[in-house]
Amino acid sequence: MKKFGFKPNGSLYPWRFRLVIALLGLCCVAVAWRIAELHVLDEGFLKSQGDKRSVRHVPIPAHRGQITDRNGEPLAVSTPVLTIWANPSQLIDQQAHWPDLARVLGTDLATFSERLKANADKEFIYLRRRMTPLDGEAVMALKVHGVYSIEEYRRFYPAGEVAAHLVGFTNVDEKGQEGLELAYDQWLQGVPGKRQVLQDRRGRLIKDVQVISNARPGNDLKLSIDxxxxxxxxxxxxxxxxxxxxxxxxxxxxxxxxxxxxxxxxxxxxxPNNRSNLQPGMMxxxxxxxxxxxxxxxxxxxxxxxxxxxxxxxxxxxxxxxxxxxxxxxxxxxxxxxxxxxxxxxxxxxxxxxxxxxxxxxxxxxxxxxxxxxxxxxxxxxxxxxxxxxxxxxxxxxxxxxxxxxxxxxxxxxxxxxxxxxxxxxxxxxxxxxxxxxxxxxxxxxxxxxxxxxxxxxxxxxxxxxxxxxxxxxxxxxxxxxxxxxxxxxxxxxxxxxxxxxxxxxxxxxxxxxxxxxxxxxxxxxxxxxxxxxxxxxxxxxxxxxxxxxxxxxxxxxxxxxxxxxxxxxxxxxxxxxxxx
Incomplete structure (x- = not known):
C-alpha cells in the first residue's frame, strides 16, 4: 500500500503559496506607499482634516468710527458689548439651568423654554444681543454647557434726541440706517479681524492660537455743527x-x-438710544x-x-x-x-x-x-x-x-x-x-x-x-x-x-x-x-x-x-x- 505524506511548506501547490505571499507583499508596499504619500508628499491633507475638526477662525469685531461735533464732543460712539448665543441641541438637555438662564437674560421661563424647544434641532440661536459686559459676564458665570458669547460693539448717542435727525442711527449689526450714519456708512465702518483658536468637539475653547489679521477701526467723522x-x-x-x-x-x-x-x-x-416706541414720522x-x-x-x-x-x-x-x-x-x-x-x-x-x-x-x-x-x-x-x-x-x-x-x-x-x-x-x-x-x-x-x-x-x-x-x-x-x-x-x-x-x-x-x-x-x-x-x-x-x-x-x-x-x-x-x- 502506497503511503502519501503532507508537506506544510506549500510544496504540494507551490505556485499558490507564492501568489499569496506576493499579494501580501504588494499590500504591504501599497500601505507603506500610502503612509509615505500622506506624511511626506501630501502632508497638508491630514493636517487640514485635523484642523477642520478642531481649529476655528473667530472674527475680531471692528470699532466703528466716532462722530463728533466741530469741537470734538461725541455724537456717536461704539461701546463694547457681549452677545449671548446658544447651541439648542446641547442646551436642550440642561433643563435644570433654564430658570437661572432666563432670569439673568431678563426673560420669563415660559418664553425661554418655548423658544428653545422650537429650535431644538438647530445648532445656533441668539439668546440676547448686545448686553452690557457686566450683564453678559453674569450669564457666562453660570457656565452652562451650550451657552456661548461673542464680543461686539453697540452704538451709543450721547446727545440723544437733540442731534438724532442729523446723526441718524445704526441697526443691530452697526450698519447705518438713517442720517449721516447712513450717508457715511462706508467711511465709518471698520474692517473685522480674524483670530485662530482650538476647540473641542463640543465647541469649548482649548487654546487661543494666534491672530490672523488685526481689526481695523473705522474712520472718525467731524461734523460742522456745534x-x-x-x-x-x-x-x-x-x-x-x-x-x-x-x-x-x-x-x-x-x-x-x-x-x-x-x-x-x-x-x-x-x-436713538431707545427706539422701542419709535414712529416713522419722528425720524x-x-x-x-x-x-x-x-x-x-x-x-x-x-x-x-x-x-x-x-x-x-x-x-x-x-x-x-x-x-x-x-x-x-x-x-x-x-x-x-x-x-x-x-x-x-x-x-x-x-x-x-x-x-x-x-x-x-x-x-x-x-x-x-x-x-x-x-x-x-x-x-x-x-x-x-x-x-x-x-x-x-x-x-x-x-x-x-x-x-x-x-x-x-x-x-x-x-x-x-x-x-x-x-x-x-x-x-x-x-x-x-x-x-x-x-x-x-x-x-x-x-x-x-x-x-x-x-x-x-x-x-x-x-x-x-x-x-x-x-x-x-x-x-x-x-x-x-x-x-x-x-x-x-x-x-x-x-x-x-x-x-x-x-x-x-x-x-x-x-x-x-x-x-x-x-x-x-x-x-x-x-x-x-x-x-x-x-x-x-x-x-x-x-x-x-x-x-x-x-x-x-x-x-x-x-x-x-x-x-x-x-x-x-x-x-x-x-x-x-x-x-x-
Missing part, C-alpha cells in the same frame, strides 16, 4: 412750539462765511425733507432781483392803494394797509406788501425773479449729500404770465426746504457770495462765487435791518445789543387731498442773519401748524429767531454792534485807598 448751538436751537424750537401748540418745526443755522451747518434741529424728535429730518411755500420770506430775493436790474432804486415809490390788486381771476391782498397808499422799496418789505412786490416784479419780469431765486440755490440740491434730501420746486416758463410772476415774487407757486431758505439768506448776508454748504467741519474759508450783485445784496441787508428795527417793524425778532436783519413769512398749507389750500392751516416762518454790521450767522425758523395764540410768522417764529440769535452770538463771542440799544447800568465808584467797600 453741540452747544444744537442744544440752544433744540430748546428754543421746543419752547416756541409748546407756546403756540404747533404740530412740528425746524431750525437751520448756517455760518455765513464758511457755509457750515452750525445747528439743525426738528420736532418731534426721538431718542424725518424735516429741515431737509419737508418742502413748503416760503411766502413773504422770498420778498427780499425778489427785491434784490429788482435792484440788480438797475430799473429800481431804494427810494422809488409804489402806489399800493387800496391794498388789493386784480390780475385776471386772482385778487392779491395786503394784510396791512400803507399810510397814504404809497411805499418805497424798503417800505414794501417793512409792510410785507404783496401788492407792492407784485408791481415791482411785473415791471422787471418773472424771468428776472426766477433767475435771482435760482442763483441763491432754490430748486437745486444743496450738495450736503444727506439721504432723502428734497430739491423743492422752482417753476420756469417760456412765457411768464402776470399771475405767475406776481405769485412767485411774494413766495407762492414754488417750494423750498428749511435748509434752502437758510442758504438763500446766508448768501444775502455774505454780500451776494455763495459758498458750498457743508455738514462736515471746514478748516479753511472758501472763496465762494458771486451770484448776486454785491451792491444790491448790501442794500437789501439794510432794508431787512429796517424791517426789524423800524417803529412798526417785527420787534419780536430784535436782539439786545445787536443789529440783526430778517423777514417773517406766513404761508398757507397746500391741501394734499384736493386742489387749493387747507382751511386754517399755516406755516409760520422767519429767516434772518446777524449781526447786520458783519453777518456771521444765518437762521431759518419753520413752525408748522401753530394752533393757539396766532399763526403769523412775526408772532410765532420771530421770537424763536430772537432767542436763538441772542444766545448764539454771545456763545460765539461776537462783539455787540448796538450797545446804545442796551440799558445803561451805572457802576458804583470804586472806594478810595484805605476805605472799605
Amino acid at each position: 453741540l452747544r448751538l444744537q442744544y440752544l436751537a433744540h430748546r428754543e424750537l421746543r419752547e416756541g412750539m409748546k407756546k403756540f401748540e404747533a404740530k412740528a418745526g425746524s431750525i437751520v443755522m448756517l455760518d455765513v462765511r464758511t457755509g457750515e451747518v452750525l445747528a439743525m434741529v426738528n420736532h418731534p424728535s426721538y431718542n 424725518r429730518n424735516r429741515a431737509i425733507i419737508d418742502v413748503f411755500e416760503p411766502g413773504s420770506t422770498m420778498k427780499p430775493i425778489s427785491m434784490t432781483a429788482a435792484l440788480a436790474t438797475g430799473r429800481w432804486k431804494p427810494t422809488d415809490q409804489v402806489n399800493v392803494y387800496p391794498g388789493t390788486m386784480r390780475i385776471g381771476r386772482y385778487t392779491i391782498r395786503d394784510v396791512s394797509r400803507a399810510p397814504g397808499g404809497v411805499l418805497d422799496l424798503s417800505g414794501i418789505l417793512l409792510k410785507s406788501s404783496n401788492v407792492g412786490m407784485s408791481k415791482v416784479a411785473l415791471d422787471i419780469g418773472g424771468q428776472a425773479v426766477h433767475d435771482a431765486m435760482q442763483s441763491v440755490g432754490l430748486g437745486e440740491y444743496t450738495g450736503l449729500g444727506f439721504p432723502g434730501e428734497r430739491v423743492g420746486k422752482l417753476p420756469s416758463y417760456r412765457e411768464w404770465r402776470s399771475a405767475e410772476t406776481a405769485a412767485l415774487s411774494y413766495g407762492y407757486g414754488l417750494s423750498v426746504t428749511a435748509v434752502q431758505l437758510a442758504q438763500a439768506y446766508s448768501i444775502l448776508a455774505n454780500d451776494g457770495r455763495k459758498v458750498p454748504m457743508s455738514l462736515l467741519r471746514v478748516d479753511e474759508r472758501p472763496a465762494g462765487q458771486q451770484v448776486l450783485p454785491e451792491a444790491a445784496a448790501k442794500t437789501v441787508q439794510g432794508m431787512l435791518q429796517n424791517v426789524i428795527e423800524a417803529e412798526s417793524g417785527t420787534y419780536r425778532a430784535r436782539v439786545p445789543g445787536y443789529h440783526v436783519s430778517g423777514k417773517s413769512g406766513t404761508a398757507r398749507k397746500a391741501s394734499t387731498s384736493s386742489k387749493g389750500y387747507q382751511e386754517d392751516s399755516y406755516r409760520s416762518l422767519f429767516a434772518g442773519f446777524g449781526p447786520s454790521s458783519d453777518p456771521r450767522i444765518a437762521i431759518a425758523v419753520v413752525i408748522d401748524e401753530p394752533s393757539e395764540g396766532g399763526y403769523y410768522g412775526g408772532l410765532v417764529a420771530a421770537p424763536v429767531f430772537s432767542g436763538l440769535m441772542s444766545n448764539a452770538l454771545r456763545l460765539m463771542n461776537v462783539a455787540p454792534d448796538n450797545l446804545g440799544d442796551m440799558q445803561q447800568v451805572e457802576l458804583p465808584t470804586p472806594p478810595a485807598t484805605g476805605e472799605r467797600g
Whole structure:
C-alpha cells in the first residue's frame, strides 16, 4: 500500500503559496506607499482634516468710527458689548439651568423654554444681543454647557434726541440706517479681524492660537455743527412750539462765511438710544425733507432781483392803494394797509406788501425773479449729500404770465426746504457770495462765487435791518445789543387731498442773519401748524429767531454792534485807598 505524506511548506501547490505571499507583499508596499504619500508628499491633507475638526477662525469685531461735533464732543460712539448665543441641541438637555438662564437674560421661563424647544434641532440661536459686559459676564458665570458669547460693539448717542435727525442711527449689526450714519456708512465702518483658536468637539475653547489679521477701526467723522448751538436751537424750537401748540418745526443755522451747518434741529424728535416706541414720522429730518411755500420770506430775493436790474432804486415809490390788486381771476391782498397808499422799496418789505412786490416784479419780469431765486440755490440740491434730501420746486416758463410772476415774487407757486431758505439768506448776508454748504467741519474759508450783485445784496441787508428795527417793524425778532436783519413769512398749507389750500392751516416762518454790521450767522425758523395764540410768522417764529440769535452770538463771542440799544447800568465808584467797600 502506497503511503502519501503532507508537506506544510506549500510544496504540494507551490505556485499558490507564492501568489499569496506576493499579494501580501504588494499590500504591504501599497500601505507603506500610502503612509509615505500622506506624511511626506501630501502632508497638508491630514493636517487640514485635523484642523477642520478642531481649529476655528473667530472674527475680531471692528470699532466703528466716532462722530463728533466741530469741537470734538461725541455724537456717536461704539461701546463694547457681549452677545449671548446658544447651541439648542446641547442646551436642550440642561433643563435644570433654564430658570437661572432666563432670569439673568431678563426673560420669563415660559418664553425661554418655548423658544428653545422650537429650535431644538438647530445648532445656533441668539439668546440676547448686545448686553452690557457686566450683564453678559453674569450669564457666562453660570457656565452652562451650550451657552456661548461673542464680543461686539453697540452704538451709543450721547446727545440723544437733540442731534438724532442729523446723526441718524445704526441697526443691530452697526450698519447705518438713517442720517449721516447712513450717508457715511462706508467711511465709518471698520474692517473685522480674524483670530485662530482650538476647540473641542463640543465647541469649548482649548487654546487661543494666534491672530490672523488685526481689526481695523473705522474712520472718525467731524461734523460742522456745534453741540452747544444744537442744544440752544433744540430748546428754543421746543419752547416756541409748546407756546403756540404747533404740530412740528425746524431750525437751520448756517455760518455765513464758511457755509457750515452750525445747528439743525426738528420736532418731534426721538431718542436713538431707545427706539422701542419709535414712529416713522419722528425720524424725518424735516429741515431737509419737508418742502413748503416760503411766502413773504422770498420778498427780499425778489427785491434784490429788482435792484440788480438797475430799473429800481431804494427810494422809488409804489402806489399800493387800496391794498388789493386784480390780475385776471386772482385778487392779491395786503394784510396791512400803507399810510397814504404809497411805499418805497424798503417800505414794501417793512409792510410785507404783496401788492407792492407784485408791481415791482411785473415791471422787471418773472424771468428776472426766477433767475435771482435760482442763483441763491432754490430748486437745486444743496450738495450736503444727506439721504432723502428734497430739491423743492422752482417753476420756469417760456412765457411768464402776470399771475405767475406776481405769485412767485411774494413766495407762492414754488417750494423750498428749511435748509434752502437758510442758504438763500446766508448768501444775502455774505454780500451776494455763495459758498458750498457743508455738514462736515471746514478748516479753511472758501472763496465762494458771486451770484448776486454785491451792491444790491448790501442794500437789501439794510432794508431787512429796517424791517426789524423800524417803529412798526417785527420787534419780536430784535436782539439786545445787536443789529440783526430778517423777514417773517406766513404761508398757507397746500391741501394734499384736493386742489387749493387747507382751511386754517399755516406755516409760520422767519429767516434772518446777524449781526447786520458783519453777518456771521444765518437762521431759518419753520413752525408748522401753530394752533393757539396766532399763526403769523412775526408772532410765532420771530421770537424763536430772537432767542436763538441772542444766545448764539454771545456763545460765539461776537462783539455787540448796538450797545446804545442796551440799558445803561451805572457802576458804583470804586472806594478810595484805605476805605472799605
